[in-house]
Amino acid sequence: MQEAKWGEFKLGDLFDIKNTLSFNKEKLTVGNQYDYVTRTSQNQGILIETGYINKENLNSSGNWSLGLLQMDFFYRQKPWYAGQFVRKIVPKIQLKKNSVLYFTALLNKQKQNLLSVLVRDVDKTFLNTIVQLPILKDGQIDFDFMENFIAELEAERIAELEAERIAELEAYLSVTGLKDYTLTKEEQQALDYFESDQIKFGKYAYSTIFNKIIQGRRLKKDDQIPGKIPFVMAGITNTGVINYISNPVAIFPRNSITIDIFGNTFYRNYTFGAGDDTGVYWNDNVNYSKKIMLYLTASIRKSLVGKFSYGKKLRSSRSLNFKILLPIQSNIPNYQAMETFISAIQKLVIKDVVLYANQKIAATKMVVQSENNKN
Structure with missing residues (x-):
């Protein structure tokens, strides 16, 4: 890539920084059309997804959120609602995909500068910050340079991934106990039966599937002692694991399923x-196998989706007679069918990942070749 010329620009000439109308998470509704963004640095600032709440608080997509706790910038690809202490960075310029990635990196380079001032001074500091950008001969921003620069970085990364992919695939197959992602006759038959509704199902109460249904114990954040025990609470970020502790609390066994107050199931x-x-x-x-437990997890998750929220919380004691649909044979759960079905799904997922990686590599090679032809 040719060396770029650089010019200085004030962020205030490129972006607006605006307050967001916030509300507490108790007002969230069931759904996933919108993101609820807070000042957290985890999960791209997303605490949880939510349904529609109101028009006044809704922020459009195509901008950045700025959490005032860690000063992290995250580009928002879908409409979102905000918690407390979140700013909105709105571009004054038209940006393509790769330019968005370029500016995301540039904005996050301002983190230390923004952390060094009081929160009340963040807006002024941001707007007055001077940054360097690639420019054309007439002094205008060279967006093509940004697009090509990011594409080249992607190409380099994909080239690395191409070399790593085979080793990772073999490692994953080894961990899952699979030799390859080719479906066996039994697995293909299981998929065909499910897709053509040839499987008979029966309803089973949770209490008939699990003889242990226990609510966790309260442990305040301030009382948590750092350690190696995963500690699970309500939420989908990191599958609900919020910390690693060493407190002498009840330890639950492996090969279990957790269901939080919102019905999130893992x-x-x-x-x-x-x-x-x-x-x-x-x-x-x-002793249910891992594949059977994965099937039960998926079935439970589907049975609970959209039924619980902050206004209607789920407790395990209320779920004893909840029912899920399971494949049956001779009027008893057909656990072999569950095993075979999950095995087939695992292979399909692995195959999709491999095909996606190959397509991504091929597409990136085309971009690189195109740029080489230009030069």
Whole structure:
């Protein structure tokens, strides 16, 4: 890539920084059309997804959120609502995809500068900050340079991924106990049966599947002692694992399922602790395989979606008679069908990942070749 010429620009000439109308998470509704963005640095600033709340508080997509706690900039690709202490960075210029990535990196380079001032001075400091950008001969911003620069970085990264992909695939297949992602006759048949509604289903109460249904114990953040035990609470970020502790709280066994107060459901293949907003489900009389537990997790998740929220919280004691649909044979759960189905799904997912990686690599090679032809 040719060396660029650089010019100085004031951020205030390129962006507006605006306050956002905030509200507490108790007002969130069921749904996932919008992001609820807070000052957290995790999960791109997204605490949780939400349904429609109101028009007044809604922020459009195509801008950046700025959390005033860590001063992290995150580009918002869909409409969003804001919690407290969140600013909105609105571009005054038209930006393409790669230019957005370029400016995201540039904005986050201002983090230390913004952290060094009082919150009340953040807006003024941001607007007056001088940055360097690539320019054309007439002094205008060279957006083509940004687009090509990011594309070149992607190409370099994809080239690395191409070399790593085979090793990672083999490692993943080894961990999952699969030799390859080619479906067996039984797995293909299982998919065909499910897709053509040839599977018979029966309804089963949670209490007939799990003989242990227990609510976690309250452990305030200030009382948590750092350690190696995953501690699970309500939420989807990091599958609900909010910390690693060493407190002598109840430890739940691996091969369990957690369901929080919002109905978020996750499989746990490790021992862990859980807060009082999370229920834990397992069976110590029946040794369900991992694949069966994954099937049960998916079935439970589907049965609960959209039914619980801040205004209607789920407790494990209320779920004993909740029912899920399971494949049956001779009027009993067909666990072999569940195993085979999950095995097939695993292979399809692996195959999709491999195909996507190949397509991404091929597309990037085309971009690189195109740029080489230009030069």
